[in-house]
Amino acid sequence: MKILITGASRGIGLAEAKALGEENELFLVATSIASFKDESIKKHHLFGYDLRKISEIKKFVDELKTKTDSLDVLINNVGMIVLKKFKDMSLDEINDQVDLNLKSHMILTKMLLPLLEKSNKAHIVFMSSMAAKSGIIGESVYAATKAGISKFADILRKEMRGKAKVSIIHSWGVNTFGSTSADLLKPEDIADIVKYIISKDFVVESIDVGHINQWRGGNAPWSP
Numbered sequence: 182m183k184i185l186i187t188g189a190s191r192g193i194g195l196a197e198a199k200a201l202g203e204e205n206e207l208f209l210v211a212t213s214i215a216s217f218k219d220e221s222i223k224k225h226h227l228f229g230y231d232l233r234k235i236s237e238i239k240k241f242v243d244e245l246k247t248k249t250d251s252l253d254v255l256i257n258n259v260g261m262i263v264l265k266k267f268k269d270m271s272l273d274e275i276n277d278q279v280d281l282n283l284k285s286h287m288i289l290t291k292m293l294l295p296l297l298e299k300s301n302k303a304h305i306v307f308m309s310s311m312a313a314k315s316g317i318i319g320e321s322v323y324a325a326t327k328a329g330i331s332k333f334a335d336i337l338r339k340e341m342r343g344k345a346k347v348s349i350i351h352s353w354g355v356n357t358f359g360s361t362s363a364d365l366l367k368p369e370d371i372a373d374i375v376k377y378i379i380s381k382d383f384v385v386e387s388i389d390v391g392h393i394n395q396w397r398g399g400n401a402p403w404s405p
């Protein structure tokens with residue numbers, strides 16, 4: 182299959198690329214081609230663009246189209262979090278999270294629909310977060326972007342009925358930041374889920390996942 186993964190140079194996106202890389206042709210994007218350090222994925226198509234900017238998304242899609250005119254799976258994984266109380270967050274920090282976590286997924290999906298419509302197994306996966314459903318102090322803007330993308334994906338699924346599957350992953354903490362805590366999922370856990378859901382004929386509409394010991398509440402240990 183031809184699979185595009187955003188934010189694939191590290192963290193969850195890299196784990197997905199490694200899990201899917203042997204059997205599929207991958208199109209991987211991060212901020213810069215230099216971000217791709219892992220040797221095992223360098224045989225795939227690598228792109229470097231700042232997906233916060235619509236002009237850069239357009240350039241990315243133009244370059245992508247020189248390499249393929251169809252796609253089977255789009256994994257909208259890219260995202261960022263600024264962990265601060267809203268009163269302490271700068272305007273740029275608000276804007277960047279909305280642009281990357283919400284707008285870039287919509288714009289990229291819109292621009293790639295013609296490529297996905299050429300596939301008889303088209304599937305769009307959105308990496309949301311349990312922040313969309315919980316309410317953790319310090320995550321106001323991040324949670325809003327994740328709740329927004331989940332609702333967007335729910336309606337897109339209905340609009341794409343019969344043409345493409347749409348899945349949403351809501352995850353609690355995943356250790357992409359070198360934590361020594363044992364109470365987090367591993368990036369490979371999310372990659373396993375993605376591998377499973379894109380291999381099935383039925384649609385996994387939404388999945389909620391977290392470590393068995395995951396802290397669940399409002400004022401988290403990591404809240405500012």
Ligand SMILES: NC(=O)c1ccc[n+]([C@@H]2O[C@H](COP(=O)([O-])OP(=O)(O)OC[C@H]3O[C@@H](n4cnc5c(N)ncnc54)[C@H](OP(=O)(O)O)[C@@H]3O)[C@@H](O)[C@H]2O)c1
Pocket residue numbers: 187188189190191192193194210211212213216230231232233258259260261262281308309310311351352353354355356357
């Ligand atoms: N980690 C968690 O606990 C957790 C939990 C729930 C949901 N999620 C979601 O899962 C997704 C992946 O998270 P992660 O923890 O794996 O992230 P991460 O480790 O911070 O990796 C982010 C990836 O996105 C790329 N990226 C960042 N800003 C970009 C931009 N402006 N344009 C293009 N690419 C950009 C990075 O590329 P560079 O290397 O070039 O910077 C990198 O490949 C996100 O949507 C996140 O919200 C994460």
